[in-house]
Amino acid sequence: MISYTSLFIGGQWVAPSTAATISVTSASTEEVIGVVPEGAPADADAAVAAARRAFDDPTGWASLEPSRRAETLEKLAAAIGESSEDIVRLVSEQNGMPISTARAVEGGFPGALLRLYAGMVRDQQLEEERPGMFGGHVVVRRQPVGVVAAIVPWNFPQTLLFSKLAPALAAGCTVVIKPSPETVLDVFRLAELLEQAGLPHGVVNIVPGGRELGAYLVEHPGVDKVAFTGSTPAGRSIAEACGRLLRPVTLELGGKSAAIVLDDAELVSSAQDLFGATLLNNGQTCFVGTRILAPRSRYDEVVDVFTQMAASAVVGDALDEATMVGPMASSTHRDRVEGYIAQGKSEGARLTTGGGRPERDRGWFVQPTIFADVDNSATIAREEIFGPVLSIIPYGDIDDAVHIANDSGYGLGGTVWSQDLEHAGAVARRVQTGTVGINHYIPDPAAPFGGVKGSGLGREFGPEGLANYQQQQSIYFPPV
Numbered sequence: 001m002i003s004y005t006s007l008f009i010g011g012q013w014v015a016p017s018t019a020a021t022i023s024v025t026s027a028s029t030e031e032v033i034g035v036v037p038e039g040a041p042a043d044a045d046a047a048v049a050a051a052r053r054a055f056d057d058p059t060g061w062a063s064l065e066p067s068r069r070a071e072t073l074e075k076l077a078a079a080i081g082e083s084s085e086d087i088v089r090l091v092s093e094q095n096g097m098p099i100s101t102a103r104a105v106e107g108g109f110p111g112a113l114l115r116l117y118a119g120m121v122r123d124q125q126l127e128e129e130r131p132g133m134f135g136g137h138v139v140v141r142r143q144p145v146g147v148v149a150a151i152v153p154w155n156f157p158q159t160l161l162f163s164k165l166a167p168a169l170a171a172g173c174t175v176v177i178k179p180s181p182e183t184v185l186d187v188f189r190l191a192e193l194l195e196q197a198g199l200p201h202g203v204v205n206i207v208p209g210g211r212e213l214g215a216y217l218v219e220h221p222g223v224d225k226v227a228f229t230g231s232t233p234a235g236r237s238i239a240e241a242c243g244r245l246l247r248p249v250t251l252e253l254g255g256k257s258a259a260i261v262l263d264d265a266e267l268v269s270s271a272q273d274l275f276g277a278t279l280l281n282n283g284q285t286c287f288v289g290t291r292i293l294a295p296r297s298r299y300d301e302v303v304d305v306f307t308q309m310a311a312s313a314v315v316g317d318a319l320d321e322a323t324m325v326g327p328m329a330s331s332t333h334r335d336r337v338e339g340y341i342a343q344g345k346s347e348g349a350r351l352t353t354g355g356g357r358p359e360r361d362r363g364w365f366v367q368p369t370i371f372a373d374v375d376n377s378a379t380i381a382r383e384e385i386f387g388p389v390l391s392i393i394p395y396g397d398i399d400d401a402v403h404i405a406n407d408s409g410y411g412l413g414g415t416v417w418s419q420d421l422e423h424a425g426a427v428a429r430r431v432q433t434g435t436v437g438i439n440h441y442i443p444d445p446a447a448p449f450g451g452v453k454g455s456g457l458g459r460e461f462g463p464e465g466l467a468n469y470q471q472q473q474s475i476y477f478p479p480v
Contacts, residue, residue, distance in 0.1 A: 002034035002090075007043055007208075008191035010050035011201025017042035022181045022208055027096030027327040028317040028363045034185045039207035041216050044176070047205035048222035051147045051174040054202030061203045062144050062172040066126065070118035073169060076197035077114035083193060084111070087158060090186040092318040095154050096327035096364070097281050099319050105281075106186075109445070110162040113461075116445055117170035120466055135479035142470045144172030145248060146224030149217040151238075153230045154182035154329055155284045155386075160252075161187070163449075163460040164227040169203070171469035173225070177206045178217055182329050184208045219245065225469070228252070229286075232384070232410070232454045239457065250458035250468050252286070252450055254384040255412030258405035259289030260427060262398075263297055265417035267305045270439060275309060275324070277415050277441040279368060282325050283388035284333075286455075287413030287435065287443070291381055292392040293401050299394045303372045306390060307352040310368035315358050325388055327363040334364040337387030344371050344380040349391065376404050384410070398427060406432045412451035415441050434459075 002024075006013035016037035024034040039047075055062050061069065080087070084107040091106045092099040130138045150164040157179060168175050179187040187206055194204050207213065211234070218226050218241050225248040228238050235253040242249035259278060261267065267274060278289050294302035318326035328334040341355055354369030366387055374381050374391040381391045395401040405414065411433040418424040421438060428436040434451040435443065443449045448459035458468055 001032065002185055004036045004188050007037055007039060008188070008194070008206045009043065009047045010205065011195070011199070011203075014046070016040070022184055024094055024182070024185055025330075026093050027329055028093070028319065030362050030364070033093055036184050036188055036208055038181075039178075039209040039213055041213070043207050044213060044217055044220065047176045047207045048147060048217070048220050050202035050205050051176050052222050054200060055144070055147055055174040061174060061200050064172070066121045066124065066170075069170060069172065070122040072197060072199060073114045073118040073166065076193065076199070077111040077118075079193045079196045080114070080190075081111050083189070084108075087186050087189055089319065090189060091157060091183065092326070094183045094185060095157070095284070095329040096318045097284075098323045098326045100321060100323070101281055105156060106158040109159040110166075113162045113166040113445055117166045117466060120463060121170040124466070132476065136477045139475040139477065141473040141475070143473055145469050145471050146173060147222055148173045148175045148225045148227055148469065149178065149220065149223045150175050151178045151214045151217065151226070151228045151230065152180060154180035155281060155286070157183040157186055158190075160229045163229075163252075163465065164250075165204070167460075167466045168227070168469045171466060173469050174203050175205070176217060176223070177204065178214050179206065179208050181208060181210055215241075218242065223247070225249065227468075235456060248468075250460065251456040252460060253412070253454060253456040254410060255286045255288075255451065255455050256291060256382065256384055256408050256410040257287055257289045257413035257415075257433065258291045258293050258408070258431070259415045259417065260293045260401050260405055260431075261295065261298070261302055262416065262418035262420075262424065262427065263295045264419050266419055267302065267417065270417065271309060273440040274306075274417075275313070277437060278390055279310070279313070279325065279388050282328065284329060284386050286384075287441065289413065289415050289441070290385065290390055291376070291405075291408075292390055293395050293404055294392055295401075296394050296396060299392075303352060303370070303392050306392060307370050310370050310388070310390070311353040313368050315365060315367065317363070325368050327365045328387060329364070331364050333386070334366055337366050337385055337389065340380055340383070340385045340387070341366075341369055341389060344374075344378070344389070344391070347378050347380070349374045349378060349380060354388070376407055382409070402427065402430045409454045410451065411453040412455035413437070413441060415439070
């Protein structure tokens with residue numbers, strides 16, 4: 001069992017303010033695999049104070065030449081790469097992510113994001129001179145926003161952490177990380193790598209805890225910006241608090257994305273991409289297309305394809321290389337997913353496969369589940385289930401498909417499936433969502449990622465992600 005007794009604050013391992021701990025349980029075996037201290041408000045105060053000192057230091061992180069910060073980020077990327085298999089295994093054990101998925105995403109994205117933003121800030125012009133309208137000239141400066149509270153969920157703990165940490169550090173910000181209680185062991189391992197990479201003391205601080213600690217950080221007077229990924233209800237509360245405080249906030253929230261299957265789509269040959277776009281990480285993914293929109297002319301065929309895909313998916317221990325669908329992250333979350341399955345049945349949807357638990361002695365497993373004959377007004381088509389449950393909804397013509405896709409309180413992801421890429425792109429442009437994939441879905445770090453409507457505010461990835469951690473200052477010079 002992995003055990004930590006100290007918190008990483010101010011570049012040192014320090015004693016927590018209370019004796020409270022967080023026990024970490026394997027989603028596959030239900031065995032306790034680790035324990036770490038649970039952060040309290042006093043620990044959050046210490047972490048914010050350390051981040052503030054590091055930011056305000058006139059010779060510190062914020063004032064370094066961008067090239068110096070870039071070098072440190074690249075060193076951290078190398079350290080993470082050398083230890084990626086340790087981190088991948090910890091993530092899979094904790095949240096049930098199939099290890100093949102964890103290796104591709106959690107093992108690869110952190111280093112890629114660090115290198116992306118290192119290169120971006122190294123090349124970015126931090127001061128721009130413009131001619132003034134009234135004579136003279138103006139200098140527009142890009143400056144780091146300050147101390148960032150990064151509140152990270154359990155489903156992709158490393159990727160979603162580095163979508164915040166990499167651009168924040170590149171910009172010159174300092175950070176307090178609040179990981180989810182379900183996935184803390186990987187973040188404590190990261191703390192050891194931060195030491196190895198030589199980040200100055202206080203630039204990154206880690207305080208694990210639950211919702212109350214997150215709420216405390218959101219309103220902390222020493223925090224300059226909040227970056228949050230999580231549920232839409234929690235995001236609304238954070239937005240309200242930050243609005244009252246006039247505090248910048250980035251919110252990446254829930255989704256109920258539509259996968260629009262056009263009448264010429266070739267589905268059988270796209271099975272791997274279909275699976276990734278709809279059931280990635282056991283369905284515990286905010287952007288996956290959990291509403292499958294199928295043309296009436298091919299409805300039965302589409303139902304058969306998805307039913308076979310789900311029924312044949314290998315369900316098993318997250319650490320098994322053959323596993324395609326692992327367990328839910330917690331028993332509480334499994335109960336939630338099973339509640340939605342029961343509701344789908346009670347509201348008259350037709351269950352074509354799944355709907356129960358696989359025959360396993362241990363682990364929080366749910367069978368991949370397909371519902372057919374679903375109306376877009378049904379609960380399972382409206383609310384985010386966050387599990388391996390798909391609803392197949394029929395449509396008439398393209399206008400009807402677009403209407404159904406847009407008839408949602410969410411707008412994060414989505415896909416369009418067709419052999420005619422030009423036509424698919426035209427349909428994608430009509431969908432009210434932050435991102436759309438054509439015949440696949442993989443968020444590309446080169447482009448902005450985020451949602452509309454109930455799926456969030458702001459964007460991560462791309463140069464837009466870096467801009468979220470910078471603020472502008474204009475200096476007006478008189479005519480000479």
